[in-house]
Amino acid sequence: MRVLLVEDERDMSAWLERALAQSGFLPEPAFDAATAEHMLAENAYDAVIMDLRLPDKHGLVLLREMRNRGDVTPVLILTAQGALQDRVRGxxxxADDFLTKPFALEELEARLTALVRRSRSRKTLHMRCGTLVYDSESRAFSLDGSLLHLTPREQAALAxxxxxxxxxVEKSQLYSRVFDHDSETSLDAIEVVLHRLRKKLTGSDVRIVTVRGLGYMLEGIDGSS
Structure with missing residues (x-):
């Protein structure tokens, strides 16, 4: 089981690497977010163990960017004692699971094994509207059989x-799923994202319509959904 270990504390990382290796895992260390991003782009992992307090980027930012680009690798987050806000945001x-520091190695191994098992047994769910198909596992869209190239915000809105x-779907609800909670952009910024999506759907059998007073809706041009 190949595991990416994202931990900037060298002593902690070395201890975890040795212990996991002795238990049959194949841990590979990354001491910052930039290294982790490079390794994720170059390799396939069964799971990621991620500390949140990284020197160059917060772990939750790294997690969000992983999910936005469609990376569904299971992530187990290491949190500080009582860090409820981090767990909720995660x-x-x-995030797939959490473990609070300090922790027992046996619990880490059990949680890691369980989340990988769940991931491998999880069935891919496909959602469809006309010829637009969404693969919830890869978080990729295809339109009439071809991959639809979307930005992270376009992908989040269309999902x-x-x-x-x-x-x-209400405008505020759509905005909250596309933009960060601390974003300084206005609510109307969602309309720019939808404008770009509409252009990419032009000529297909699906469209995004504005329902006055209620929000936005995806529908098949023939009325089907």
């Missing part, structure tokens, strides 16, 4: 719309 961003296909 869950919202797609919300296709899960509610045929029903309107």
């Amino acid at each position: 869950l919202n961003l797609g 919300v719309l296709i899960t509610r296909s045929g029903a309107p």
Whole structure:
């Protein structure tokens, strides 16, 4: 089981690397977010163990960027005692499990094994509207059989719309799923994202319509969803 170990404390990383290796895992260390991003781009891992306090980027930012680009590798986050806010944000961003420091090695190994097992047994869910298909595992969209190239914000918006296909989604709800909570952009910024999506869907059998007073809706041009 190949594991990326993202931990900037060298002593902690070395201890975990030795212990996991002795238990049959194949840990590979990364001491900062930049190294982790490079390793994730170059290799396939069964899981990621991630500390949040990295020297160049917060772990939750790294997690969010992973999920935005469609990386569904299971992530187990190491948190400080009582860091409830980090756990809540992590869950919202797609973390799979948490372990509070200090922890027992046996618990780390058990949680790691369990989340990899869940990941491997999880069935891919496909959602469809016309010829637009969303693969929830890879977080990729295809349109009429071809991959649809989207920015992270476009992908996030379209994922919300296709899960509610045929029903309107409120503007504020869509905004909250596309932009960070601390974003300084205005609510109207979501309209720019939708404008770009509409252009990419032009000529297909699906469209995004504005439902006055209710929000936005993805629908098939023939009325199907």
